[in-house]
Amino acid sequence: MRQPRPSSKKRAVVLVQHDPLAPRPVQAAQIAFKVMAVAKVDTWAAALEHSSLAGVVELTDEQQRILEQERAVLPYLVRRGAIITVHACSVCGRYVFADSKSAPGARCTLRLGCSGAPVKASTTGFRPQTMPLEPTPGA
Numbered sequence: 001m002r003q004p005r006p007s008s009k010k011r012a013v014v015l016v017q018h019d020p021l022a023p024r025p026v027q028a029a030q031i032a033f034k035v036m037a038v039a040k041v042d043t044w045a046a047a048l049e050h051s052s053l054a055g056v057v058e059l060t061d062e063q064q065r066i067l068e069q070e071r072a073v074l075p076y077l078v079r080r081g082a083i084i085t086v087h088a089c090s091v092c093g094r095y096v097f098a099d100s101k102s103a104p105g106a107r108c109t110l111r112l113g114c115s116g117a118p119v120k121a122s123t124t125g126f127r128p129q130t131m132p133l134e135p136t137p138g139a
Contacts, residue, residue, distance in 0.1 A: 091116025
């Protein structure tokens with residue numbers, strides 16, 4: 001009797017990228033949305049129950065720390081349907097949950113007198129900006 005050959009396909013490890021300059025709640029939401037997308041689930045609770053994430057998603061120590069410190073944000077995030085994301089102020093650090101279609105205001109309204117600008121956590125993932133190469137002198 002022939003033995004089935006083990007699958008030669010290896011699962012790719014997903015490296016999660018987030019915006020390190022965003023407020024911490026936004027960073028946590030960006031990381032969580034990527035993990036939920038890889039797990040193909042809609043909530044953080046479902047991602048935690050997903051047994052196949054081990055060895056598939058690789059988080060840095062800093063990303064693990066961010067998720068731990070901002071764990072109060074995670075249960076409220078929803079990836080599909082009525083998508084819920086986070087808007088957070090880059091100055092005062094306060095945050096609010098919002099529909100993913102809503103845009104953060106130009107000025108912070110979360111704290112009286114705050115001069116910061118809110119930042120929105122994208123549900124589709126963070127894309128690092130590439131810097132244009134500077135021309136070499138004499139070229």
